[in-house]
Amino acid sequence: NAGVTQTPKFRVLKTGQSMTLLCAQDMNHEYMYWYRQDPGMGLRLIHYSVGEGTTAKGEVPDGYNVSRLKKQNFLLGLESAAPSQTSVYFCASSYGDGRLYGYTFGSGTRLTVV
Amino acid sequence: TQLLEQSPQFLSIQEGENLTVYCNSSSVFSSLQWYRQEPGEGPVLLVTVVTGGEVKKLKRLTFQFGDARKDSSLHITAAQPGDTGLYLCAGISSGSARQLTFGSGTQLTVLP
Numbered sequence: 001n002a003g004v005t006q007t008p009k010f011r012v013l014k015t016g017q018s019m020t021l022l023c024a025q026d027m028n029h030e031y032m033y034w035y036r037q038d039p040g041m042g043l044r045l046i047h048y049s050v051g052e053g054t055t056a057k058g059e060v061p062d063g064y065n066v067s068r069l070k071k072q073n074f075l076l077g078l079e080s081a082a083p084s085q086t087s088v089y090f091c092a093s094s095y096g097d098g099r100l101y102g103y104t105f106g107s108g109t110r111l112t113v114v
Numbered sequence: 115t116q117l118l119e120q121s122p123q124f125l126s127i128q129e130g131e132n133l134t135v136y137c138n139s140s141s142v143f144s145s146l147q148w149y150r151q152e153p154g155e156g157p158v159l160l161v162t163v164v165t166g167g168e169v170k171k172l173k174r175l176t177f178q179f180g181d182a183r184k185d186s187s188l189h190i191t192a193a194q195p196g197d198t199g200l201y202l203c204a205g206i207s208s209g210s211a212r213q214l215t216f217g218s219g220t221q222l223t224v225l226p
Contacts, residue, residue, distance in 0.1 A: 004156075033213070040123075042202065042216040043157070058213060090156050098214055099145045099206045100164065105156030 002026050006091050006106035013081040013113045021076040021109050023091030031094045032074040033058075033103065034066060036087040043090065049074055081113045117141070118203055118217035126223040127193055135188045135220045137203035144206050146179055146186045147214070151200040193224045 004025045013019055023032065030051050035043040045058030049068040063085060065077045074093075078085060088110050092103040118139045127133055137146070145164040149157035161170050163179035163186065170177045174197075176189040186203055203217045 035216075040218055042118075042218040043204075044216075045213050048213060092156070097206065100162060102147050102149075102159035102162055103157075103214060105158070107155050 004091055004093055004104050004106035006109050008109060009107070010110050013111065015081060015083060015113060017081050019078050019081065021089055023074045023076070023106060024072055025093040026072060027093060027104065029093035029095055031097060032068065033092045034074065034076045035090045035092065036060065037090060038087050046076065083113045085111065086113045087111060118205055118215055120203055120217035120220050122220060123218065124221050126225065129194055129224055129226050130192055133190050133193055133222070135201055136185070137187070137217050138185045139205065140184065141207060142183050146203060146205045148177055148188055149202040149204060151202060157202055195224045195226050197224050198222060
């Protein structure tokens, strides 16, 4: 089925460990995004990309890095995990800036940092 | 940062009742979207409104964009247990930063 696929779905990290979250979309969308969702705070934008080879910072970028080497993939890296990064992470993609057709979201990665 | 405030934060009603959820901001948005999210899943787009005063209907759901494009409402008629979920409004600003800003959501529970 067409859409956005995130891996892994669950992960537990120890403080200081690193990991990479993978997002893949098969809709040929130019724009891709990483959000985190915390209780009572909605979704906050971490980083985004408007095309292959380009990335930009969102609202809460500290402690994260991203790469968009291929149009269909957007990777989110945690260099040294902290308990404050415990959250549910969502990847999304859009046709253009999403103003008219909205975003398509993956099903999320639940990350716990202990 | 453009802020979107949703109210109420939580809503629990009986099947068959009507309800309205509000999304307000001091900023103007070029478009506003409503998403519904179920546990363990990502948000799913319900509707996009782009014109001030626009009203869109999706079965028992009615969405309205304020005349000044700063606020929106979602009205559900005769709610059903299947309507249970987290409803999120999200807006794209009129400025150069074209990212989607989300409200904190309204958790709706419809009891049978």
